[in-house]
Amino acid sequence: MASHGSKKVIYAALAGNSLIALTKFIAASITGSSAMLSEGIHSLVDTGNQGLLLYGMRKAAKPADKKHPFGYGAELYFWAFVVALLIFAVGAGLSIYEGVNKVLEPHPVGDPTINFVVLGAALCFEGWAWWIALREFSTTKGKMGWLEAVSQSKDPTVFTVLFEDSAAMLGLFVAAVGISISHYFHIPWMDGAASIVIGIILACTAFLLAYETKGLLIGEAASDEMEQEIRSIASSHPSVTMVNELRTLHRGPKEILVTLSIDFEDTMQVSKLESVIADLEEHIRERFPQIRRLFIEAQSHKDHETVAKLFDDPV
Structure with a gap:
């Protein structure tokens, strides 16, 4: 996915969450609702997360240098993983903590009208950001299923925002139900229970994001089609x-490292070999501009098999 599209998704989420967080905290302070406080924490964490993703994108764009000869593209994967940790540690942890306290020491929620107004406004903002993220993700999904597309995606920015906004809208629904039952049915602890459920939703979201970004951090190959x-x-x-062996590695959403081991004609002279390798590089790079590093090794098939067996590498 293009960097421009990724940034558009993040900026949309950042604008929405910063406004939503402020209104949720105001509503929570007025009504004393734990569910609303958890939602405020959720939106605040999401706002910080979008800032981290933008920071990761800026760091990933740095050119390669002597210390990092393959560039800084993996910075984005690192910060996406940090986002998953923050959602779990801060968002889920504080929400569950606040909810447990409210369940153990329940107290009535004040007039919930302002809560419902804020939740309705938040749903509009979150829905807008979610729709932008969904539209951007759909452009690259192709014919793949949604889960398969997330698994195959090499750009964590959009699916992170998509996961966050999906969890946010689900959390808004839980908060509305919890506040309603707490106030209208006079069951104060249901407000705390809603906060706990919101925390569990955030924990599940964090686990999914951590699982997907872990694979990117370890290093994933390019698509089978490529x-x-x-x-x-x-x-x-x-x-x-x-072609003895082909190995690819994503260093970023649009940064791929490729190594090729090729058995050329035995009678080829060195000058011709150099020309052939240059020709191959030109054709491959022209077809796939996202390949930033391309290394072609001339090696007989027999020698390649011998070395592969020696180091137990798959041929």
């Missing part, structure tokens, strides 16, 4: 006998 096409480009060259 690898197949790179192999096809290389193997179709008349001077190539066999």
Whole structure:
């Protein structure tokens, strides 16, 4: 997904959450609702998270240097993982803590009218940000299912915002139900129970985000389609006998490292070999501009198999 589209999603969520957090805290202070306080904490954490994602995108855009020869693209994955930790530690932790206190020491919620007004306004803001994130994610989803698209995505910014906003809208519904039951049915502890449920929703969201970003941090290969096409480009060259091995690694959403081990014609002279490698690089980079680093190794298939067996590498 393009950086421009990712930033648009984050800015939309940042604008919405900052306004929502303020109104939720005001409503919580007036009515004494634990569910509303949890929602305020949720929106505040989300606001900070969007700031971290923007920071991660800026750091990831730094050019490669001597200390980091492959660039800083993985910075974005690191900060996305930090976002998942914050949602769990701060958002879920404080919400559950506040909810447990309210359940153990319940007290009536004040006039819930302002709470419902704030929840309605928050739903509009969150729905707007969620729709933008969903639309951006849909442009790259293609024919894949939603879960498969999230699993295959190499850009954590959009699916992080999409997960956060989905959890936020679900939390708004839980808060409304908890406040309603607490006030109209005179069951004060239900307000605290709603806060606990909101915390559990946040914890589940944090787990899903951490799981997806963990894979990106460890290092994920490019798509099968891209690898197949790179192999096809290389193997179709008349001077190539066999593609021994192809390995790809995402260093960022639009930064891919590629290594190729190729068995060329045995009779080829060095000058011709250099020309063929340059030609292959040109064709592969032209087809996939997101490939920032491309290394092609000339190696006989027999030698490649020997080395692979020696180090127990898959051929």
